[in-house]
Amino acid sequence: MEVTNGLNLKDTELRLGLPGAQEEQQLEVSCVRSNNKRKNNDSTEESAPPPAKTQIVGWPPVRSNRKNNNNKNVSYVKVSMDGAPYLRKIDLKMYKNYPELLKALENMFKFTVGEYSEREGYKGSGFVPTYEDKDGDWMLVGDVPWDMFSSSCQKLRIMKGSEAPTAL
Amino acid sequence: MTEEDSSAKMSEDVERYLKLNPPCSSSSSSSAVAFANKSGTFKSSSPPCPEHVLENVLESVLQFLTSRCDRNAVSLVCKSWYRVEAQTRFEVFIGNCYSLSPARLTHRFKGLRSIVLKGKPRFADFNLMPPNWGAQFAPWVVATAKAYPWLEKVHLKRMFVTDDDLALLADSFPGFKELTLVCCEGFGTSGIAVVANKCRQLKVLDLVESEVTDDEVDWISCFPEGESPLESLSFDCVESPINFNALEGLVVRSPFLKKLRTNRFVSLEELHRLMVRAPQLTSLGTGSFSPDNAPQGEQLPDYAAAFLACKSIVCLSGFREFRPEYLLAISPVCANLTSLNFSYANISPHMLNPIIRNCHNIRVFWALDSIRDEGLQAVAATCKELRELRIFPFDPREDSEGPVSGVGLQAISEGCRKLESILYFCQRMTNEAVTAMSENCPQLTVFRLCIMGRHRPDHVTGKPMDDGFGAIVKNCKKLTRLAVSGLLTDEAFSYIGEYGKLIRTLSVAFAGNSDKALRYVLEGCPKLQKLEIRDSPFGDAGLRSGMHRYCNMRFVWLSSCVLSLGGCRDVAQALPNVVVEVFGSDGDDDDDTVTGDYVETLYLYRSLDGPRKDAPKFVTIL
Numbered sequence: 001m002e003v004t005n006g007l008n009l010k011d012t013e014l015r016l017g018l019p020g021a022q023e024e025q026q027l028e029v030s031c032v033r034s035n036n037k038r039k040n041n042d043s044t045e046e047s048a049p050p051p052a053k054t055q056i057v058g059w060p061p062v063r064s065n066r067k068n069n070n071n072k073n074v075s076y077v078k079v080s081m082d083g084a085p086y087l088r089k090i091d092l093k094m095y096k097n098y099p100e101l102l103k104a105l106e107n108m109f110k111f112t113v114g115e116y117s118e119r120e121g122y123k124g125s126g127f128v129p130t131y132e133d134k135d136g137d138w139m140l141v142g143d144v145p146w147d148m149f150s151s152s153c154q155k156l157r158i159m160k161g162s163e164a165p166t167a168l
Numbered sequence: 169m170t171e172e173d174s175s176a177k178m179s180e181d182v183e184r185y186l187k188l189n190p191p192c193s194s195s196s197s198s199s200a201v202a203f204a205n206k207s208g209t210f211k212s213s214s215p216p217c218p219e220h221v222l223e224n225v226l227e228s229v230l231q232f233l234t235s236r237c238d239r240n241a242v243s244l245v246c247k248s249w250y251r252v253e254a255q256t257r258f259e260v261f262i263g264n265c266y267s268l269s270p271a272r273l274t275h276r277f278k279g280l281r282s283i284v285l286k287g288k289p290r291f292a293d294f295n296l297m298p299p300n301w302g303a304q305f306a307p308w309v310v311a312t313a314k315a316y317p318w319l320e321k322v323h324l325k326r327m328f329v330t331d332d333d334l335a336l337l338a339d340s341f342p343g344f345k346e347l348t349l350v351c352c353e354g355f356g357t358s359g360i361a362v363v364a365n366k367c368r369q370l371k372v373l374d375l376v377e378s379e380v381t382d383d384e385v386d387w388i389s390c391f392p393e394g395e396s397p398l399e400s401l402s403f404d405c406v407e408s409p410i411n412f413n414a415l416e417g418l419v420v421r422s423p424f425l426k427k428l429r430t431n432r433f434v435s436l437e438e439l440h441r442l443m444v445r446a447p448q449l450t451s452l453g454t455g456s457f458s459p460d461n462a463p464q465g466e467q468l469p470d471y472a473a474a475f476l477a478c479k480s481i482v483c484l485s486g487f488r489e490f491r492p493e494y495l496l497a498i499s500p501v502c503a504n505l506t507s508l509n510f511s512y513a514n515i516s517p518h519m520l521n522p523i524i525r526n527c528h529n530i531r532v533f534w535a536l537d538s539i540r541d542e543g544l545q546a547v548a549a550t551c552k553e554l555r556e557l558r559i560f561p562f563d564p565r566e567d568s569e570g571p572v573s574g575v576g577l578q579a580i581s582e583g584c585r586k587l588e589s590i591l592y593f594c595q596r597m598t599n600e601a602v603t604a605m606s607e608n609c610p611q612l613t614v615f616r617l618c619i620m621g622r623h624r625p626d627h628v629t630g631k632p633m634d635d636g637f638g639a640i641v642k643n644c645k646k647l648t649r650l651a652v653s654g655l656l657t658d659e660a661f662s663y664i665g666e667y668g669k670l671i672r673t674l675s676v677a678f679a680g681n682s683d684k685a686l687r688y689v690l691e692g693c694p695k696l697q698k699l700e701i702r703d704s705p706f707g708d709a710g711l712r713s714g715m716h717r718y719c720n721m722r723f724v725w726l727s728s729c730v731l732s733l734g735g736c737r738d739v740a741q742a743l744p745n746v747v748v749e750v751f752g753s754d755g756d757d758d759d760d761t762v763t764g765d766y767v768e769t770l771y772l773y774r775s776l777d778g779p780r781k782d783a784p785k786f787v788t789i790l
Contacts, residue, residue, distance in 0.1 A: 003253060058294030058702075059677070060593060060620040063351075065377055065405060066511070087381055118765040 270311030270727025282321035313340035331359030333455035334382030338366035345373035346698035354379030384410035402429035432488035454486030471497035485509035502526035517542035544576030548583025570595025589614035602636030606643035616651035639694035661685035665692020708735025740790035
């Protein structure tokens with residue numbers, strides 16, 4: 001089928017089957033031709049095979065507050081860190097286990113969490129990740145199995161070691 | 169409407185005009201001006217000075233002029249009229265906060281009571297603009313705090329507002345009455361708390377689709393004791409729990425409260441208590457619309473009775489986590505409803521039917537596409553007074569199921585002949601349905617169709633969607649706002665240029681074949697003010713074709729098109745009154761300069777005061 005100005009008109013090809021039944025084309029619209037200076041690694045090269053069904057930034061044009069509300073498969077919790085000026089939010093469903101979660105937190109707030117042991121909690125860094133569960137109790141992250149944690153965690157707080165209450 | 173474009177251009181003209189120091193205008197079209205000429209000829213020495221008498225008369229007359237378009241025209245008559253108009257203007261609208269400096273505002277207008285200020289362009293809502301781009305409220309609040317101690321109203325859209333800004337606002341304006349923040353960010357509950365506490369005459373506190381950080385401050389408790397002048401309180405976008413007892417107490421002592429929009433942390437039981445306390449409400453945001461606990465048998469509150477008691481409710485929204493079994497409780501108010509917003513509720517046609525059947529007076533209806541074509545048919549059958557319809561996607565992805573289609577669109581067009589504004593998300597569409605709407609709904613001023621699958625043609629004929637959109641611009645003679653989608657060739661844009669003579673706002677995504685399309689629009693649409701385009705094959709030649717227009721437009725946005733740095737520079741050099749910003753989507757701090765020739769995003773806008781001084785590193789102003 002004709003390709004005008006690099007625009008892919010594959011969609012108007014006559015073929016059997018429903019439109020869009022084939023895999024969606026690339027992340028970047030093929031009309032983009034010149035030097036791309038982009039940091040994103042997914043796509044940009046015209047010659048690279050396009051990833052299937054990739055979501056494009058900002059498309060469809062629905063504001064994020066609408067997207068979050070309708071997607072029942074997210075589990076956003078607030079994360080605060082002692083001394084940090086802003087609260088952040090993360091979606092717990094994006095992580096499968098504690099190491100993944102802790103790594104994400106470390107990246108987000110630029111710190112390292114210490115070595116965890118059941119008996120002594122987190123040692124070695126001065127930062128202690130804690131969470132509030134459904135009953136309103138503050139617990140140490142890692143004390144209960146992951147599934148129990150992810151379903152009961154209401155919010156996260158990364159305490160500075162010296163302030164972490166001994167009760168934890 | 170041309171208020172804003174007239175405003176800036178006319179201000180420019182006035183500056184030039186005043187520099188040349190011409191005599192009073194001798195236009196004979198206005199009898200008042202003729203009077204000025206006549207009094208000019210008296211030039212005798214008898215006090216009071218005729219010019220002052222005239223100015224007093226003018227002042228009294230101008231009090232009655234509220235339209236900004238009229239006021240802008242008045243200000244151009246002569247120096248004297250310019251002066252008097254500036255003295256008597258109490259409300260100002262600034263469509264782009266970077267089109268002028270705060271100093272220019274405070275220099276010209278000395279007695280403002282109300283300011284409407286808009287910041288970022290709309291595509292910023294969809295992550296197409298890196299964070300920290302700008303649009304800070306800070307310089308504005310600092311300047312107005314000094315200049316307008318009697319300021320009463322501030323309305324901001326897409327501005328970056330900090331808690332400090334809110335604190336300064338609360339401290340600076342003793343008579344402050346109305347704060348509305350739409351799609352704003354940068355502040356939290358602590359900022360809101362200061363406003364609630366210090367603005368003792370606050371009538372309106374509306375937070376709409378804004379991002380509000382949870383600082384864990386009980387802001388509701390910060391409203392002062394005693395009777396409150398509150399008339400409108402909207403916090404449905406605040407994603408943090410509130411102190412319900414404090415809210416209830418506030419509602420009890422707010423006899424003038426008409427609009428209350430609660431957030432999803434307010435349960436059905438709590439809503440019931442609020443409604444019992446405030447039966448005078450006209451607009452209600454129902455919060456979660458879900459009970460806290462499992463029903464306790466005979467303890468169940470009578471929700472329907474609460475709605476029955478609120479006889480004045482004409483506007484309902486919320487339903488953030490609604491439970492279908494309680495939906496029928498709203499039935500008593502359905503016949504009176506003029507506005508119903510179900511756009512956060514996954515409502516099926518089956519749930520919608522018994523409700524919508526009674527909504528004969530609805531003028532505004534927002535919903536998710538979960539209501540399906542069937543639901544739209546039900547709307548079409550009953551809602552003959554419908555003026556505005558918005559259908560949002562429950563699953564906003566390109567390849568999701570498409571529960572609404574041309575069938576629903578056509579049904580609406582046949583049933584709701586008075587329709588003026590539509591926003592419709594779907595997966596696929598036909599030219600036939602779009603054309604039917606163009607023929608059945610001649611009152612349309614806003615037509616925004618988003619076919620979520622990019623480049624999707626008419627799914628029945630396989631042809632581009634050119635004819636459908638062509639019919640819209642041709643038949644809807646009052647159209648001022650248009651958003652296009654689906655597979656579109658340059659031909660669609662030739663129709664827009666030929667027929668879209670009143671279009672002020674145009675949104676384009678993944679459309680067109682060549683620069684011709686852009687040229688058609690820029691040469692053909694004389695009223696075009698706001699042009700936002702993404703991911704379309706438009707380049708330097710297309711950009712250049714609009715050179716004669718950019719001074720008369722509020723802004724042009726082009727992202728992921730085929731622009732080069734050189735082409736953008738040409739525009740910047742040719743148009744000194746236009747600011748040309750170029751940046752990438754990821755806002756990488758490491759990039760001080762744009763490298764390479766490719767321009768990812770171009771954002772240009774006219775400005776009376778030159779390029780802004782607060783641009784972050786990732787923005788290059790050419």
